[in-house]
Amino acid sequence: MSYDTNKNWFYEISGRDIHLWQLVETAATDTIGDHRVKLPAEYYSKQLIYPDEDITNGLRVEYTALSEPFVDEAWESLTSTISGTGIAFVDGGGSSDTITDTGSGFVTAGFAAGDKIRVIGSASNDGDYVLTAAIAGTLTVATGSFTAETASESITIYQIPDEDTSPDETNHVNLNRLLSLAVVDYIKAQLAELEGQIDLKQYYMREFWKKVGDNESNKRKISMSFPISTFAVK
Numbered sequence: 001m002s003y004d005t006n007k008n009w010f011y012e013i014s015g016r017d018i019h020l021w022q023l024v025e026t027a028a029t030d031t032i033g034d035h036r037v038k039l040p041a042e043y044y045s046k047q048l049i050y051p052d053e054d055i056t057n058g059l060r061v062e063y064t065a066l067s068e069p070f071v072d073e074a075w076e077s078l079t080s081t082i083s084g085t086g087i088a089f090v091d092g093g094g095s096s097d098t099i100t101d102t103g104s105g106f107v108t109a110g111f112a113a114g115d116k117i118r119v120i121g122s123a124s125n126d127g128d129y130v131l132t133a134a135i136a137g138t139l140t141v142a143t144g145s146f147t148a149e150t151a152s153e154s155i156t157i158y159q160i161p162d163e164d165t166s167p168d169e170t171n172h173v174n175l176n177r178l179l180s181l182a183v184v185d186y187i188k189a190q191l192a193e194l195e196g197q198i199d200l201k202q203y204y205m206r207e208f209w210k211k212v213g214d215n216e217s218n219k220r221k222i223s224m225s226f227p228i229s230t231f232a233v234k
Contacts, residue, residue, distance in 0.1 A: 010048060021048040070171045071161035074180075080110035080117075081158035088151040089125045096132060097146040099157070104137035111139060116162040121155040128160065182211035 012019040086102030099106075099119075111117070111134045118128050124147040133140035139157075164171045172180045189204035 021050065023048060068161075068163040068174055070164050070167035071174045072164050072171060073161045074172065074177050078159045078161065080115065081156065082106065082109040082111075083121075083154065083156040085154050086151050087122075087153075087155040087157070089122065089146040089149040091146050091148040092143060094143065096140045096143055098141070099139040099146075100151075101137050101139075102151060106134055106139055107136045111157075111159065114162075115159050117157050118160045119155065119157050122149060122153055124149055130162070176215070178211055178215045182208050182215070185211065 010021045010023060082101065082105055084101070084103060084105075088100045088102075090098045090100060092098060111131060113131055113133050115131045115134070116128060117131060117139070119126050125145075129141045129145055131139055131141060161174065163174075173183055175183065185204045185208040189201045189208060192198075192200040192204060
């Protein structure tokens with residue numbers, strides 16, 4: 001069987017889409033339809049294959065954007081999501097456009113007016129939108145947002161952080177919580193250096209790298225550990 005294919009991924013960004021492949025270490029592969037698949041109990045060196053539809057434990061992609069540097073909410077706190085083939089898009093003409101759900105699950109999923117959402121899997125309406133209203137079977141957005149699309153595709157809608165163009169102490173950088181705290185330590189280190197407090201700078205830089213390391217360790221399980229390099233005070 002293949003080895004650690006659940007941990008090895010390759011991707012290519014094409015517009016708003018991410019093309020994703022798995023790395024097969026020790027398995028033969030075959031072509032079924034348009035997809036490359038692995039064959040069980042066979043050996044055929046390393047291969048890239050099209051992954052299964054279901055990825056165990058999901059796949060986390062972290063990023064920030066210079067166009068949206070500050071947000072109100074962290075990715076970790078956003079749980080509103082819905083998927084299905086009963087989702088349609090309505091072009092309201094001169095009125096607001098809407099998303100409808102035959103299962104009427106929008107409110108149960110946690111969507112509310114003011115949320116920023118991301119749509120993926122549609123034929124013509126993938127993108128980010130801000131909700132002006134939300135009820136059980138309908139999400140409302142601004143006029144001119146959608147191309148009319150009947151329910152048929154397997155569509156996923158989920159909440160994403162909303163940018164704040166006038167940030168204050170309640171906002172944070174468009175990173176996860178741990179990396180946001182690491183940024184704070186880095187800024188404190190630079191301020192300490194400007195004030196000539198080199199020992200304090202070294203303390204905050206240690207805290208910075210500890211948080212960065214913790215963030216990476218949260219995404220990886222390893223069987224080896226190494227001592228942290230010594231820190232010198234200049």
